[in-house]
Amino acid sequence: MNITKKSPAIIAILATAALAASACSSSKSGGSAAGAGSTATSAGGKAIPVATSNDINAKDVSSLKQGGTLTMAIDQYSSQWNNMTNNGNELDTARVMSTMMPQLFHFDASGAAIVNKDYLVSADETTTGGKQVVTYKINPKAKWSDGTPISYKDFVATYKGEIGATQGFDVASSTGYDQMESVERGADDQTVVVTYKTPFSDWKSMFTQFNGAGLFPASQVSTADGWNKAYLNAIPVTAGPFKLDKMDPTTKTVTVVKDPAWWGDKPVLDKIVFRAIDDTAAQADAYNNHELDVFEVGPSAANFSKVKDAANSTLHYAGGPDWRHITMNTQAPALKDKVVRQAIYQAVNRQQIADVDLKNLGTWKPTILNNRFFVNNQTGYQDNLGNLTYNVDAANKALDAAGWVKGSDGIRAKDGVKLDLKWVESQGIKVTSNEAQMVKADLQKIGINITETPVNGDDYFDKYINVGQYDITAFAYAGNPFPVSSGAPQIQSVDDPKNIHNNPRLDKAPEVDAALTKALQDTDPTQAIADANEADKLATQQASLIPLYQRPQIWATKSTLANFGSFGFQDYDWTKVGFTS
Template structure:
């Protein structure tokens, strides 16, 4: 959600923010752009089916990460399950479509438009005349006004997590009739469509007590296709049932059970038939795919593995092994025969168990897309070496983001394009690749930036006892940057010389054949002899000559300290991908002389005690995409300011890197009602964020979901808001429609690169 955990769970932005950021910036009448928009890199994969093909009734058992501590999305401890519940049971004036754009929700809203801009911005909402709360009362201005007062920030008795947008409202009135709501703003607000989604009844928002405590464990009044039956913390589940007062298309399902299941336990629950829908990790996806693959009738082994490749390894034993086993079991050595008979029985039991598991999983399929979230490398600029922008830029220039994206996404068959914007993803109106403000990967220029900042290859490092050693010369048992300490020591102590042409690479870091080395390790090893054209084997360059780009550079030091960065990572079972990416990054930094010290911490403390507290140099976590970046992204990239108590107020800017220019661009984008102007301002802000190099977007997060094969209109939702009333199980003989592969379409106007 990353540390998505934000491994999948993106820990950086709160769940309350996730709820706010579900729409795209709309175009006002008359404000259009001739610029073609980009396309999402991958489509939804939900087995779409017409409602007529879906059976009435049934229970959907859906795995979630947690039972929420609150059902109020505007509180700080709201989480992703809070959002899921709100989407199913509460009004939202707009929902996000599968391309990341806003779609008016006609079940609640007939129209909404800006009717005045002078002297004040005025928006009039016209509500669906059938829209009622579950207690029979019409949805109307009183609910809008109660939510505004609760979230305006003027009454500190309300424990709110966010007030953005609501603090710009001056008043809310009944319009020409009961179905109209007139909202007047004190200051222009471009992201006005982000408001009132979700909309809570005045029963929840009307008083501080009701807001703070009344909606934590129950929602007595709702207005969606489903209602909250109970939040059962003891059973780790939330139960939703159909809303009898729902006026829209009737819910196909009778019940939805959101059950908290740890990610490493989900495959077992699926095999036991206890779940119908669950987000899973790549390893589980491989197992489900193999279970559903055609099998050799003779051996029972899968004919093809994931992505259409031949299955790796056979489940059965070879003919020679089987013959040897039979011979031992029937041989004259009674002790060996008895052991072999027992071993054969154990193998038969294990194979029977595995076969039952495969059979159970064969009723599921993997649905995959790209999540509306991206993983970034965060660089803490508050102190230490990364407080220097030149060092941050050097780190960024050392990264091959294309290679990192391929590492994560290519094995899954998903489009492997690096993310080019901090503020939008491909397919959203504000998206444009702003990474050019930082520059392309270039080891030579990265080393030049470090040299300009005073970091010297092989420079002296002061020990605690006052003695000096060369950077990179580690003592036995030292916590170092990598595994090849002996190799690094010899390179660091080589008196400023190196073998010309080693690794066969040129100054651009590429091999002669044009590739950048081994994709997995980031390096190619040679025999140690110079084989470059025109060079003599073993020839040495003069002392002081810079090492060629692409080779491992001598470790750097400055003022008696080695340039070693603390790389903090979560240690939980759901974060293997982050750790793999961190290994790749470590290798890339090593090539320009930057050391890393990996620090693995518990998932529980990763965000709170390290990211939010600023106790890291490098870290990986994810941000969800916002359709309202002027509002929602500003606290993430705003310049930290001193608080009254002398501390630094960083809001959500956990890198502690910001500029006045970025803040001003956000503020201007938030107040203009011209879509094109707002988009241009946001793209300028993004370029400046890239240049400051506090956050380096890497790749859009994969979204892998296992679903029962007959479950329709559910799965990997991508950008789209789930349509809960359409979910259900297909009638016998009916089929859902799925993309034949993750619908990978390259952006048409702003390619991610």
């Protein structure tokens, strides 16, 4: 299972903790951009794929067979389809919605943004009166499925929703939107003028989503009630190459079909079926039984072994902006003390976790990640671990000095608080359960106990992680081409109700917030990278979010499937996905 969350922020991937990688004969695409993406090599000499390459069996659309149905698994049958809400901020939700909703920019293999002419004629940044101003000119052919032209009204409604947490709008992250001063009509209804109070370097991440939907119709989301409920168990209005055909909660499938009203290049496929299967082993079996056309392998040697030799199948490898981590709830009584969190950081053998999670996955070499913004193969990556290296003795000494005393059961306690932590996980996810056992063994060495607590996969985020009903857990984040603005919400303070995307729920990190503010306002990319790394160093010391490793993208697909696989830093273009025969 690969449940994942997102917004302007990173998405959270719950279950399997790794994307896919490819090993066979699929084609590589994506040229190299100057300075974008280096090779990350680990101790064994094998390299993580460079950030400027991906593996999607790229083919010209003219060579593909017209029509057909693509069937793929999702990990859960979502209830909330507004990606910008807390409970809708999940990877599979975003994947489904990306077939039907506006994508203002496409992103190439290096993560560079390119205006999507289906929705925008242009998007230009200028400085007016000392302020950053972005002007969007909307393609006049662009319309919502109810026939309403996409206009400035939709941008205004999305903006007001994103900054409306205190007015009852359920918002996963307001990063970037909270730096806007105004969103207004320009020369006509298809011209939008956005003025920023302070510069925002990642302005191209606004009103669009990497692999999702970031612009919703004003007719549906202008009020808090509409924002929160219009897309609850429904997808009423869309604007993409596909439209909703049916949602079936009994079979847990969502089917989208080619939209005849679509004004852009016509999709190759007639239909895409998303089928919820919350166990990755069952997904692998379904793929081998030809019930699925694609399978996201994840960091599972068992699943990799199941599909690596499948007939008429190709494995695809890429290294994208996705990473696995351990999150601690800083509001839990046992984890309020930073000394405890730092001791856990030092006591967990992360290399062992990476080695176990990623063993026997083809050429991918397990490499520890020591950054919350940049993955190992990405421009800007640097090791920010500092003094929190793996050191069980140091962890024990720090806990002793802080007054955490071991009881007769070997578990430390202080002032009536016992270091007995509830590890919440989605049931049936072997990777997460294995991690729990490794972390439990590691923490026993420093007098901390872990109790594994499996929960229903559909409830994992909505009823546990998002509302702070856990002590410690592990899942993955699916990133996007905007590492600074997407990474910020995970480590920002949560005094402000807008910042509910911060799963560790850290409420007192003013120095981190100040560093993030500077990074988000840097218009010079080099300086933004430097400031983001400074923020990350401070976040390391807060020790609430422990990176494990860059999550390999490994997908198995039918060998005849083209323009789909392991995308790396590139987004989906659903109009180009199809079969060669």
